[in-house]
Amino acid sequence: MSIRVGEAAEAPDFRQAAHALLANKQVRANVRRATETIRNKRANVVGEMPDWEQLRDSGRAIKRRVMRNLDNYLEQFEAACTMAGGQVHWARDADEGNRIVTQIIQSHGQKEIIKVKTMTSDETQLNPHLEANGITPWETDLADLIIQLGHDKPSHIVVPALHKNKAEIRALFMEKMGLSDLGTRPEDLTAAARTYLRERFLRVKVGYSGANFAVAETGSVCVVESEGNGRMCVTLPEVMITMVGIEKIVPSFDDLEVFLQLLPRSATGERMNPYNSIWTGVTPGDGPKEFHVILLDNGRTKVLADEESRETLHCIRCAACLNICPVYRQTGGHAYGSIYSGPIGAILTPQLQSMEHSQSLPYASSLCGACYDVCPVKINIPEILIHLRSRIVENGDRGAAERIGMRMAAYTMSDSGRFSGAQKLVKIGAKPLESLGLPGWSASRDLPAIPKESFRDWWKKNKQ
């Protein structure tokens, strides 16, 4: 069984890929401006919440509960969805998921689908699969449309075309939409997309989406969006297909009250995104007459096995960790060689691939800890990065570990903030060094015992 995460089985070495991208000043400027804008908006709307920390704790607790009983919740979801008239399918990997989608479309004799933005279909590379089978997928999210028309790759989880500026988008739209004239304002470009897609929304018979949440208790599916393309895709077609990673289950309907607060504020810096669609099976007289859900594993059940990094699956794909990450902000998403970029991509991609590929990604971090601070479900990304590095070392790439360890040490010790952050992590960080028996290091020079409390912590506490 092959676990595919996006196009390539193997992400290219992060340092090499990053090096090439760092030379592109336009992309860097675009990425910097976009991430700064979202970061500031997020900070404002998170700052006004008196109970943000409680919500984060609850979100984390709900996700932990899900992971520990995922089998039961999936079966509960299947039963509830089926009872409501939905059809539930299970897919072990990307290819199996893609095949199920194709079969459903072909069984209706259809040649086109309209798609809501979904990272999961990028993960399974659904579009190339459909095209190879003579089916045209129309991406309807504005950014995804930009990516699709430009034969480009997403570089961000939430705003996948943020590496493009409006002049580039205008040129692309004029060429691909056959427009002889088009204004230069974002409003003009958006209006062009509206016209281009409207006819397709009203005509195409099969809709396709991912899901932000799937509710075990009721069998409901929730899609969070802004443009209304999601509402169009889940409402107007006769047949609806949703492929969802199995970790997107939440136990109860009321759990949405937590995530519908955490997600929009973290993702786009809005109090609430313009539209949420929640539906359960099929409703006579309203919306699609046939509804299929595909529950996708594609490596997720194996990620569950490692208790120390299991919480990687808590991710709700808000991309706050990308926007805050000093590495991502320099390189953009393409350097990660995976559709999941940034800090979350650095821990998710190699784990989905059973730690057999993309081994340079856990090193694509300065361990500054900012990703952990902004994560709405409190995934301890720095700790997992270090844990994965130790797993890579245990797998045997000692040379790489030492090289990278030294680089990290130099980087960490050159800045006091980073240094104190690293002291908190050093207990786990020592593991790769200890387990290695690094020649010339731990053999002849023992690592000093790690004190329970760092001097800086002691000083903070006792200076008064």
Add this chain to the structure above:
Amino acid sequence: MSAKTDILKSIRQSVGEDRGAELPVNRDYCTSLGLDPEAKIHLFIDRLVDYNATVYRTDHAGIAATVAEALGVRGKRGLVIPSGLPSEWLPNGFHFTVDRDLDYDTLDAAEGALTSSTSAIAFTGSIILTHSPAEGRRAISLIPDYHLCVVFESQIRETVPEAIRGLKDRRTSPITTIAGPSATADIEMMRVKGVHGPRTLDVIIVAA
């Protein structure tokens, strides 16, 4: 073995069979803001205005006249309405087309839709539709470019948790939450209002 059997087996291998008690979830986040009723309505209106929605306030007897006013401001001659919309909400002098399975092209050509709503959230400026007979099926408040929505003051909740819990017996109906007209920030993070959903949203808030 079926994919389902394989996946469930793989989960059981990964997390083990002995799970112990269900992990507790602490829910000590805010469910109420403790606002007085008028403050709550003001907060809701502030949020709507922030999203560029136009807000009208009236009482029950004034709904039809307010619908007429809103249509006048927008220069509309008629709207699509769901079959269960109370007829006393409809002013004279306009043309209202009852949705009896209207096809998409007819909806696309319509000047807009007038619907009721299930509830609203002051803190986020959200309107919640559960597509009851007075709210109509999802397509009618989606395809036309204008949505005029009636919200009763008594339906306005303070917080997201209060509203979600209040859905109780409507949980398995189709649900749409709307926070302002559709929008995108996909081009250089500049917010553009009005993409595929109705580009204009007006709200009539009706006193209890």
